[in-house]
Amino acid sequence: MAELFRKHQADEMLRKRHQGHGKRMITFVMKDTRFVGVGMRIAYSNRWRFFPDFLLDNLKDVMDRAWGAGAIKSMPDLPLFRWLRRFQQARTEAGPGKPLPYRGYLAAVNRLGYALYLIEHNDKPSKSLITRLKHPNTFDAAAYEALVASAFALAGASIDGAEDAQGNNRKPEFFATFQSGKRYAVEAKRRQKWTAPFNLDSEEFATELGKWLRGKLHAASSKELENPVFWFELGIGTSLDSKSARRLGDLIGKAISDAEDITVKGKPAAPAYVVVTNNSDFADDEAEGGATFALFLGFRMEDFREEKVELEVAMELHDKHREIRRVLECLEEVQQVPTSFDGVPDELLDEHGEPIKTFKIGGQLGYTRPDGTTAFGRITTVTTNENEALAAVYDPETDKAFIIRVPLSEQEAKAAAKLGDAIFGKPTGPHEVITEPMRFYDRMLETHANYQRPYLLRQLEKHPNFPAFEQLSDAELRIRVARETTRQVVTMSDRDTKNAKPQESG
Numbered sequence: 001m002a003e004l005f006r007k008h009q010a011d012e013m014l015r016k017r018h019q020g021h022g023k024r025m026i027t028f029v030m031k032d033t034r035f036v037g038v039g040m041r042i043a044y045s046n047r048w049r050f051f052p053d054f055l056l057d058n059l060k061d062v063m064d065r066a067w068g069a070g071a072i073k074s075m076p077d078l079p080l081f082r083w084l085r086r087f088q089q090a091r092t093e094a095g096p097g098k099p100l101p102y103r104g105y106l107a108a109v110n111r112l113g114y115a116l117y118l119i120e121h122n123d124k125p126s127k128s129l130i131t132r133l134k135h136p137n138t139f140d141a142a143a144y145e146a147l148v149a150s151a152f153a154l155a156g157a158s159i160d161g162a163e164d165a166q167g168n169n170r171k172p173e174f175f176a177t178f179q180s181g182k183r184y185a186v187e188a189k190r191r192q193k194w195t196a197p198f199n200l201d202s203e204e205f206a207t208e209l210g211k212w213l214r215g216k217l218h219a220a221s222s223k224e225l226e227n228p229v230f231w232f233e234l235g236i237g238t239s240l241d242s243k244s245a246r247r248l249g250d251l252i253g254k255a256i257s258d259a260e261d262i263t264v265k266g267k268p269a270a271p272a273y274v275v276v277t278n279n280s281d282f283a284d285d286e287a288e289g290g291a292t293f294a295l296f297l298g299f300r301m302e303d304f305r306e307e308k309v310e311l312e313v314a315m316e317l318h319d320k321h322r323e324i325r326r327v328l329e330c331l332e333e334v335q336q337v338p339t340s341f342d343g344v345p346d347e348l349l350d351e352h353g354e355p356i357k358t359f360k361i362g363g364q365l366g367y368t369r370p371d372g373t374t375a376f377g378r379i380t381t382v383t384t385n386e387n388e389a390l391a392a393v394y395d396p397e398t399d400k401a402f403i404i405r406v407p408l409s410e411q412e413a414k415a416a417a418k419l420g421d422a423i424f425g426k427p428t429g430p431h432e433v434i435t436e437p438m439r440f441y442d443r444m445l446e447t448h449a450n451y452q453r454p455y456l457l458r459q460l461e462k463h464p465n466f467p468a469f470e471q472l473s474d475a476e477l478r479i480r481v482a483r484e485t486t487r488q489v490v491t492m493s494d495r496d497t498k499n500a501k502p503q504e505s506g
Helices: 002-019 051-063 065-074 079-094 104-122 127-133 139-154 203-221 242-261 311-320 322-335 410-424 437-447 453-460 474-499
Strands: 027-030 033-038 041-045 158-161 174-177 183-190 228-233 272-278 293-299 364-368 374-385 388-395 400-407
Touching: 033 051, 033 104, 041 051, 051 065, 051 104, 051 127, 065 079, 079 104, 079 139, 104 139, 104 158, 127 139, 127 158, 139 158, 139 174, 139 183, 139 228, 139 322, 183 203, 203 228, 203 242, 203 272, 242 272, 242 293, 272 322, 293 322, 311 322, 311 437, 311 474, 364 388, 364 400, 374 410, 388 410, 437 474, 453 474
Parallel strands: 183 228, 228 272
Antiparallel strands: 027 033, 033 041, 158 174, 174 183, 272 293, 364 374, 374 388, 388 400
């Protein structure tokens, strides 16, 4: 029973890393036909081999095939139709079953299809959004809104279109409500065209960037929204390397900081989360590389500044902003459209998209006993280390356990580095040296997410405040265990740093 529970934990950890924190993908095959749940409806076909095959068909259904048949003749330059033409041409040239090279148009159509699926599957389709996607003048802005809304949906928020809101107050693009009950008003604006060429050394570009961000901040702040989150897309068709991304981030940070003197009705603008992004694939059909730029800032948010505070305060503030931080993580996940229907990481798929054979906890593993005889035993646990794994194997014939070294294939090593031992059925994340306290705290929260109350209490039983901790709810107890573990590790690290002796040269 314990082994099955651990396997379930590992599968759930993989699912969340692969599909996000939204609803589980619902899919099955019956008589060679693939069925996929999309919100309140079921889609099916015998032609869907991979998940993107479904996304393309679902995109056409959501947009309305009858509308598409007529609109492609009357407005052939709609970006969606252009992407689909380029996709079909590339597919014809490559031949059936062959992988297509990464290009902006291919990524854009897949990501838009994925975004619309996530929105409907996790919440409900937005009629207003679909309407704006059908018009050339509003398509680009609506496509960006779909990306943003899908990240919120993947993070577990419910999405409500602003057209559903009551009252005459100025409204955002949409509202996002999390399970905590907190509702955010989300603005999503996209830059259509730049006058200055994109050049990070150009004063002309820096000035235009600053003016545009300031104008958008003022316009969004003037709506006087409650719990606002402002998303601004640059729409630059250039993929950024890490150095260029840092330099662009510095320009954006300065522009946001300089704009904090903005006033609304004679008063300082209200604090807001600000996310500035650049999706080159949506701006350039020929874009290569696929790296999405995203910068998360606080506008007039005093508790979002980078300053040194006591560790408990830092963790409290980290949790305060966790919901929106999670959306940013999901934005990266939305960029990575799954290949498999079954939650198999892309790293564990072969060149034909089929799962490779690997070992898992609970499965059988062949090995050589110390006396030289061969046997098969049941794998009870696995720990990976770069290019090999240590598997604990129970031998039923001798009633003994052995530790077996198992070389990892290149694909298994990549998957383990990214997803941890969960790919082998053990609910632990990737092995990495984490030196940043808040990242370690996040890892501890993930590690203890599914542990039961008795185990959590045992971790705290020697703490002087244990009687008070016993009164905490299960959710509060998991947070406390994660915080105390983080505090212990940080304290030990600080002590080791202070006691470290400098090495003498020569």
